[in-house]
Amino acid sequence: MIPVIRSLKLSEIPYIRFAMSTRHGGVSPEPYGMNVSYKVGDSEGNVTANRQRLFEEVGIQQKDLALPKQCHSARALEVESGGQYESCDGLVSATPGIWLGISIADCVPVMLADRKRRAVAALHAGWRGTAQGIVGEGVRLMSQAFHTEPEDIVAFIGPSAGGCCYEVGEDVAAKFSPHVFKGRNGSYLLDLKKENKLQLQHAGIPEERIEISAYCTICTPNLFHSYRRDKERSGRMMALVGILSS
Numbered sequence: 452m453i454p455v456i457r458s459l460k461l462s463e464i465p466y467i468r469f470a471m472s473t474r475h476g477g478v479s480p481e482p483y484g485m486n487v488s489y490k491v492g493d494s495e496g497n498v499t500a501n502r503q504r505l506f507e508e509v510g511i512q513q514k515d516l517a518l519p520k521q522c523h524s525a526r527a528l529e530v531e532s533g534g535q536y537e538s539c540d541g542l543v544s545a546t547p548g549i550w551l552g553i554s555i556a557d558c559v560p561v562m563l564a565d566r567k568r569r570a571v572a573a574l575h576a577g578w579r580g581t582a583q584g585i586v587g588e589g590v591r592l593m594s595q596a597f598h599t600e601p602e603d604i605v606a607f608i609g610p611s612a613g614g615c616c617y618e619v620g621e622d623v624a625a626k627f628s629p630h631v632f633k634g635r636n637g638s639y640l641l642d643l644k645k646e647n648k649l650q651l652q653h654a655g656i657p658e659e660r661i662e663i664s665a666y667c668t669i670c671t672p673n674l675f676h677s678y679r680r681d682k683e684r685s686g687r688m689m690a691l692v693g694i695l696s697s
């Protein structure tokens with residue numbers, strides 16, 4: 452058993468599965484532990500073994516996993532099979548048995564599920580993607596591809612850098628409404644989870660269908676990797692969402 456984060460609201464939908472890894476349960480030496488990224492200085496063999504442990508825990512076959520390349524854009528793609536997808540930060544799918552994954556260590560993973568039409572989205576919302584409105588783009592693409600009605604969507608905004616810790620400069624703060632950051636000693640604390648929640652509501656998702664994880668990756672070092680906290684020597688977690696095949 453390896454520890455994973457679950458979502459209360461997504462787990463209420465019988466044919467949807469969601470899980471997100473933490474920094475525990477992997478084979479890599481510290482500080483990596485359960486690290487799923489090949490790009491952070493961890494050994495390739497260890498990362499492959501970590502991913503295998505996570506996939507076994509969640510019940511995924513590698514060939515069924517679809518991953519966006521993640522380039523801090525607001526572009527999402529519809530997918531029907533596993534693989535790596537270039538030049539995008541979000542994937543949507545209505546294909547049972549296919550899993551969508553997002554790799555994170557402070558950026559916000561936002562998972563959407565259409566409880567009526569059996570469709571899902573996995574979106575990577577760092578400050579750049581959030582400023583460009585990636586979650587609204589995910590909702591728009593689900594509506595276009597699957598005739599999703601926004602009021603049928605259940606959303607989970609996952610563990611990520613919290614408004615308690617995520618300091619940004621004036622240039623970044625200027626891209627967001629004053630409602631989502633507060634000043635502290637001449638700097639700004641940005642609440643990206645709140646901003647993404649507001650964007651989801653703006654896209655038509657009812658507030659009561661949006662769950663926000665209380666976990667901040669930066670100030671919960673016993674559970675999560677954080678790039679902001681640990682710099683280059685930080686691992687990555689993976690958030691996964693899928694539709695059961697039967």
Ligand SMILES: [Zn+2]
Pocket residue numbers: 613614615616617667668669670671
């Ligand atoms: Zn914090």
